[in-house]
Amino acid sequence: MxxxxxxxxxxxxxxxxxxxxxxxxxxxxxxxxxxxxxxxxxxxxxxxxxxxxxxxxxxxxxxxxxxxHDDISGFPNKFFLQQQTEQLLKRAPEQRYSLLLLKISQFEQVNQLLGHSNSNLVLAQIAQRINDHLADEELALTFEFRQQKPTRLCHLGAVDFVIWLNCSDKEHAAEYLADALERCIPEPMLMHGCAVEYQLHSGIANYPEHGTQLNELLERAYLALQHHNWVQGASQVFHSDMLHYTNEKLTLMAELRLAITERQLSLYVQPQVDMRNHQVVAAEVYIRWRHPTRGLLSPASFVALAEEMGVIYPLTQWVLNEAVAMIAKLQQADLVSKIAVNISSKDLLHDELIDSLEQLFQRYQVKPQQLMLELKESALLAEPDKARAMLHRLHRLGVELALDDFGTGFSSLAYLRQLPIRHVKVDCSFINELHKSDVSAAVTGAIIDMARNLDLGVIAEGVEEVEVEQKLVRMGCHRGQGFLYSRPFELSGFAIWLKQWQADRAKLQ
Missing domain, CATH: 1.10.287 (Helix Hairpins)
Structure with missing residues (x-):
């Protein structure tokens, strides 16, 4: 019909x-x-x-x-992970599990290079590459099967992924897997003729040791990932100590990395003077950070944290570049002065330090003897053999070495004799009370005598009064640094200041 x-x-x-x-x-x-x-x-x-x-x-x-499922990669999302883990923990709450968090770094560059659509394709391919690596990882939770192949990766969104592992029989399985993924997955990927490079960073939180809820475990894994990323050689497994690294501190370190490239940093300088004739023989540089919202920050606000969290090496590289560039500027103006830069124990452990210095000397046509590196005694204690080897390499290069805060550390005299140190700096805490306290005078005199017996030059920090200067000279200390000569000022004005200082000295003669 x-x-x-x-x-x-x-x-x-x-x-x-x-x-x-x-x-x-x-x-x-x-x-x-x-x-x-x-x-x-x-x-x-x-x-x-x-x-x-x-x-x-x-x-x-x-x-x-x-x-x-995630709408970009097609892999199970956080809601799927929540459902699966809740069911799993109800069936076997006594088991030990590990949540392995993976984050793709440097992906912003991929977005800028290829555009949003193409970067989504790259993201999906990276996710598939990770999941393929998990094909034989039977300890990983299988969310579903596609074409008879297991899906064991969860996409939380953006560039974050999760793998859930049963670690009851293999305690460190998550760590081994994380190391393997960080090492094997980030191979360059070709897209429209461009080699796309990226890295993977990982963080691990264990159930029930670090939490019993998914969100809690994710927060702990994120902390572990950030710590593993910032602190060189740190484990990717969460530890309660990581709770001290607040979001504010982590944000500050992220901003510091940005500050290095955006030239928010500046160097100040304080001259070192031969107290016998008042000739400037060197100048020590200090870093300052002109933070866009926090204002001018002193080194105490960020340097120790940068050293602790592994950001100190790129910071030191920036300082060294500025210092060597200033030495070259002084040479062009027929002015002579060494520039002193503080380095940390972490800097001494970088094998690339020698190569980077050689490149700087070559680029600016500067003699290594014009650079002085200052380090604290504590820098020698972490890995003494490696530190000693690096100091000898620096000495052979021609760089002058000084030991800062001498007398406040714990290095033995026998160990100091093995190091190619040229100068020691007497801490200002001794110098300030030199002419007011017999105890301070005795301690300072003993330190100066000890240094001279080791055939070391002595630099006194914190010289503020003529009486202190005169007493130090009588005690055998010939180089001083402090407000008596100059307060710290911007490095860019050092050449002009040095010319004026020399002109004033010439008038007095």
Missing amino acids: SYRLLYLVLLSWPLAAQSPQAELPLLSVLSGLLLLCFIYLVKLKVDINKLQKSRQKKQGSQLGFYSL
Whole structure:
């Protein structure tokens, strides 16, 4: 039955009505036809309802898939992970599990290079590469199967991924897996002729040791990842000590890395003077940070934290570049003065330090003897053998070495004799009270005698009064640094200051 047939029946109705003889059979036929039409319309409505339900079911299935999967990579999302882990912990709450968090770093550069659409393709390929690596990792939770292959990676969104591991039988399985992924996954990926480079960083939180809720474990894993990323050689496993690294501190270190490239940092300088003739022989540089919201920050606000969290080496590299550039500027102006730079124990452990210095000396055509590196005694204690080896390499390069805060550390004299140190700096805490306290005078005299017996030059910090200067000279200390000569000022003005100082000295002679 169709609408065309119904139309013909209705069209013949007036003609049939003109024949009284055919009235009864015609009525029967019409009644049958109308019944058939009614049945057809009912069936049509039923079919339409089935089609609508089928579409709704299909749409509901699609909505269900997208609510449980990331729309970029197609991998299970955090909601899926929440469902799976809740069920797992209900079945086996006594088991030990590890949440392994993975984060792709340097992906902002990929976005800038390739654009949003292409970077999404790269992100999906990286996710697939990680999941392929997990094909034989049976300790990892399988979320689902696709084409008979297990899906064991969860995409939290953005560039963050999670793997859930059963570690009851293998305590360090998550750490081994994290190391393998960080090492093997970040191979350059070709996209439109560009080699896309990236890195993976990991953090691990263990159930139930570090938390029993998914969000708690994720927070701890994020802390471990940040700590592993900032502090060179640190474990990627969460530890309660990491709670001391507040978001404020982590943000400050992230801003410091940015400050290095955006030239928010500046160097101040304080001259070192030969106290016998008042000739400037060197100048020590101090770093300052012109923070866009916090104002001018002193080294105490960020240097120790930078050293602790592994940001100190790029910071030192920036300072060394500025210092060597100033030495070159002084040479061009026919001015002579060494520049002293403080380095940390972490700097001494970088094998690249020698290569970077050689490149700086070559670039600026500066002699290594014009640079002085100052280090504290504590820098020698962490890894003494490696520190000693690096100091000898620096000495062979021609760099002059000084030991800062001499007398406040714990280095033995026997150990100091093994080091190519040229100068020691007497801490200002001894110098300030030199002419007021017999005890301070005795301690300072003993330190100076000790240094001279080791054939070391002595630099006195914190010289503020003429009486102190004169007493130090009588005690055998010939180099001083302090407010008596100059307060710290910006390094950019050092050449002008030095010319004026020399001119003033010449007038007095």
